[in-house]
Amino acid sequence: MMEHMVQNTGLIAEGDLVLLWFDDERTYMIDVVRGKRISIHCGKPLLADDWIGQPFGKKVVCEHGFAYLLKPTMEDLMMKASRESGIIYPKDAALLIMKAGIRSDSKVMEIGTGSGSLTMALAQAVAPNGHVFSYDRREDLPKNAYKNVARAGLSPYVTFCQRTASEPFTEKDFDAVILDIPQPWEEVLVVKQALKPGGRLVSLNPTFNQIEKMAEALREQGFICVESRELLEREILARAGKTRPVQRMIGHTEFMLFAIRVSEEVQQVPDVNS
C-alpha cells in the first residue's frame, strides 16, 4: 500500500515505472533507478536521475525528438508485460473484474498464471485489502509473471503457487476464481470446493468448443447464471471533418464464461400469513 501512496503524490520517485511516450507512438516502459542511463532511439541517453522528483506528464526534449514521462495505467502494464504466451486484453480483464464482483477486499484465485498480465490486473483490483492466489502447473517458476507483478509494485497482493491439475486447493473461501487454462472443466469440482457460496467463476477460452464444454460442466455441478460474452473493441479516429472507425481491428480475443456457485443448503419459506 505504501508504494501506491508514494506514487500518488504525482511526482516521479525512485522505484516508479515511467512510460516514456514519443510522439511517433513509440513507447518504452522504464524502471526509475538511480544512476540509470536510458539508451533508446532518440539519440543521447536519458538519465533516470533527472526524472526523480519531477511531475508525471513532463515533456522531455531529447537529442532527436521529444517524449513525455507518463504514469503507466494497468492497460499499459498489461500491453507492455514481458510474455512467452498469449495475452489477456485489458478490455476483457476490466469486464471480468466487474462481472466477478472483484474489489479492494476480495480473495481471488487465478488458475493459469501465464505471463502474469491478468494477475497484475487482479492484484490492482483487490489492493489494498484483498489478495490473489495465482496457480500454475509449471514446475519452473513463472518468471515473467513474477517479474511483471513485481515491476508493477503489486507483489504484496499476490501469492504464486505451483499445483498439479485437479489437485484440491489448500486455500478456501475465495470470492472469485478466474480460469485461464485450456481444459477448465477438469477443475470444476475442486474449484467449487474452494469458492464461497455465492462466489463467482470466470473462464477465459478462445474457442466455442471450450466454453460449451465448460458451460455444461458448470451446469452439471449446480452453478447458476452460466452465461458467456465476447467483447469487440473498435477504435474511432476522431478528427475534424473526417471521423471514422479505424480500418483494422482485433476481431477476437477470448470468450468469457461466467457462473455463480450456490450453496447446497436450502432455506424454506416461512409459514406466515400474508
Add this chain to the structure above:
Amino acid sequence: MMEHMVQNTGLIAEGDLVLLWFDDERTYMIDVVRGKRISIHCGKPLLADDWIGQPFGKKVVCEHGFAYLLKPTMEDLMMKASRESGIIYPKDAALLIMKAGIRSDSKVMEIGTGSGSLTMALAQAVAPNGHVFSYDRREDLPKNAYKNVARAGLSPYVTFCQRTASEPFTEKDFDAVILDIPQPWEEVLVVKQALKPGGRLVSLNPTFNQIEKMAEALREQGFICVESRELLEREILARAGKTRPVQRMIGHTEFMLFAIRVSEEVQQVPDVNS
C-alpha cells in the same frame, strides 16, 4: 471500509444488499433490514430476518418457485440503479476505469452525476484510499445518485457537488476526470487546471459529432494520446451441441474518448557523452 470488511465474511448482514435471483431470470435488489417483509411475485412474503447470518449463495424455497440470495456485483448495482436518465453500461465503466488508471487510491472527478451509476463504479474502484468528487449542474440534489451510492455502501468515497458549467473547481490535483455531459468541450479549460500533469481524461458521448468536437478541443489545449473507442458486447449461448451468439444485442452505447494532460514544463536532454 468497515462495511466492506463485514460483507466479506460471506454471510449476509443487516444493511447488506441482496440480489434475489429467480430461475426465470426475474431479479430483485433488496436491502436487508430487520423486520422487513418482502412481497414479490413468488407467493407468501419472505422475511429479511431469516436471511441475516446466512451465507450468500443460499437457495430460498418460496411458495411458488425458488430463488438464490446473491451478493450483487457492481454490474448488478449499475443495471438495477434507480434512474431518471440514460445508463452507463458496465462494459464501458470497466474499460474506462482501467484506461484512466483509476485504482484504490485515486482522486477522481466526475462531471455529470446523472443517476449515479457510473459514480458507484468509480467509488468502488477508488475505495478505500481514494475519493470521487461528482459534479452536477442541477440545483436540486441528484436524489437518485445519492440513493444509489448510499445503498451500495459507497457514500464514504463520494462527495457530491453542485456547480455551474465552466466554473473553476475548488478541488485540484485529480488523477482522472470523467465527463458524462452533452457539451464536454465547454469544460476543457477548467478541467485541465484541476487535473494533475499526467492525469487522464475520459469523455463519454453517444454521437460521433460530440467526440469529434471534444477531441479537437483537447488537442487545442495540448492534451496528448487523444483516442476514441467503442465496445460491442455480444452474448454467446453456450449449450451442448447448439452454441451460438444471441440474436439480439445492444449495438451502441457510448463512444469513449481518452486523453492525457501533460505538463507545460519542459526538461532538456542532458548534455552527456553517450
Add this chain to the structure above:
Amino acid sequence: MMEHMVQNTGLIAEGDLVLLWFDDERTYMIDVVRGKRISIHCGKPLLADDWIGQPFGKKVVCEHGFAYLLKPTMEDLMMKASRESGIIYPKDAALLIMKAGIRSDSKVMEIGTGSGSLTMALAQAVAPNGHVFSYDRREDLPKNAYKNVARAGLSPYVTFCQRTASEPFTEKDFDAVILDIPQPWEEVLVVKQALKPGGRLVSLNPTFNQIEKMAEALREQGFICVESRELLEREILARAGKTRPVQRMIGHTEFMLFAIRVSEEVQQVPDVNS
C-alpha cells in the same frame, strides 16, 4: 423475362407488386389487381385501379396521412415474405450469391426451400438465363415458398422438388448449391455428385457446432477453400449534428460456410525446359 421488361418502364402495371410506404414506417406489400380495394389503417380504402399506369415513386394522399408507391427490392420481398419458419437475411443472401459466383446464367440448387425467401433472391440472381432447383423434404408442398416466388414474378426461374434426405439428385452439373438445413453433412456426398467440378457450395447454419461438423465433412470429401464468415449489419442514424449508431441491432443470424468442389482428375506439369 417479359415481366421484368414490362416492370422496367417505371410505370405500375397490372400484376406488379407495390410497396406502400407510410411516413410512420408502416409498409404494405400489395398485388396490383384490377378492381382491388385496399383497406388499411389510413382511412378510406385505396383503389388499385388508380395506380395502374402511374409511375413508381408517386405520393398518395390518403384520408389519414400519405404514402408512396414504391417498387419493392429483393430486400423488401425477403423481409415481407409470408413465412412459417426462420428468415434468411438480405445481407447474408447478398454475400453468399456473390461468393458462390451466382449470376444471370447459373444453375443453382437450394436444399431446404423453407419459406422461399432465399429462393427468391437466388431466382432473381440467375434470371433470365439460369435456373434454381429448390429441394425440400416436406411431403406437402412448400406453399409459402410457391406463393412468395410467384408473387415476385420469379416462378419461371424456379423448379420446386420434393426429395428425401440423402437421395441422389436427378439434376446434375450445378454451378452452385446452397444448403439451408439443420444437418447439411448428411448431403455432402450426393451434393458433390451433383456439383460441377469447380462448383461452389454454401451452407447456412445458426450454430458453430453445425458449421464445424459441416466443415469437417467437406474437407473429408476433398472440398477446398472451406471457410466460414459471419456478417454483422449495423444501422447508423445520420442526422445533422447528432449522428450515431442505432442502439439495438441484430447480433446474429447465420454462419455461412463456403467451399469449392474440385475435380478428381489431375493434370501433370508439362515437361518443358523453362
Add this chain to the structure above:
Amino acid sequence: MMEHMVQNTGLIAEGDLVLLWFDDERTYMIDVVRGKRISIHCGKPLLADDWIGQPFGKKVVCEHGFAYLLKPTMEDLMMKASRESGIIYPKDAALLIMKAGIRSDSKVMEIGTGSGSLTMALAQAVAPNGHVFSYDRREDLPKNAYKNVARAGLSPYVTFCQRTASEPFTEKDFDAVILDIPQPWEEVLVVKQALKPGGRLVSLNPTFNQIEKMAEALREQGFICVESRELLEREILARAGKTRPVQRMIGHTEFMLFAIRVSEEVQQVPDVNS
C-alpha cells in the same frame, strides 16, 4: 451474353479467366491465351494451352506443389482487380446491389469509376439486359477500370463517361445510382433529375461526416427512406474441436447511405364510400 454462355459449359475456353489456387493460399488470376507460358513460384512454367477444354476445378501438379484451376467469382475479380485507389469490398457491393433493387435489366449509374471494381459487380448484376453508365471526372481514361471490366468479360454492359462535377447527365431514367466520391452532396440535384421516380440512390463514404452531410442534402431534396448501414464481416475458423473467430479483421470499410427518389406528383385519395 455469348461469353457467359460459353463459360458456363464448365470447361475452360480461350479468353476465360482462371484463378490458379495454391494450397498455401497463393492465388494468381490468369487470362487463358493460346501459347501463353505462365511463370510463377511453382517451378517450371505452366502452359495455358494445356488448360483449354479442361473442366474448371481440375488439379494441376506443378514442379513444386500443386494448384487448382478455379473459375473466379465476382469476389475474386474484385479482390484481384488492378487498382490505384481504395477498394470497394464484396460484402458492401453485394448488399448495395440488393438494397438498390439492381437486377438483370436495371439501368444503373455509377459516379466515381475508380478502379472499376464496383463497376464489375454492377455490370454482372445488370447483365444481360441492363446497362451501367460509369462517370468519372478524370480527363485521362480510367485505364484500370477499362482493363478490369474487359478482363471480366463485362464490357458489353458498361459505358464509361468523362464528366465534370455537377454537370447534368445526358442519360436519364436510371433505376439506381451509386455514388463513390468524396463530396456526393454536390451531385444530389443532377442525380435526382436523372433517376426515375422511385429510383434508388446509394452513397459510399468512409467518414461519419460525409454520410451526415449527404443524408441532410438528400432529405432537403425530398428523398425518402434515407438510412445508413455498415457491415462487419468476420471470419470463423471452423475446425474439429477448436472453432473460433479469426483474431484479425477489417474493422471498417465504408458507410453505405441509401435513399429513394420520389415523384413530385401527388395522387389524391378517391372519394369512395367505404
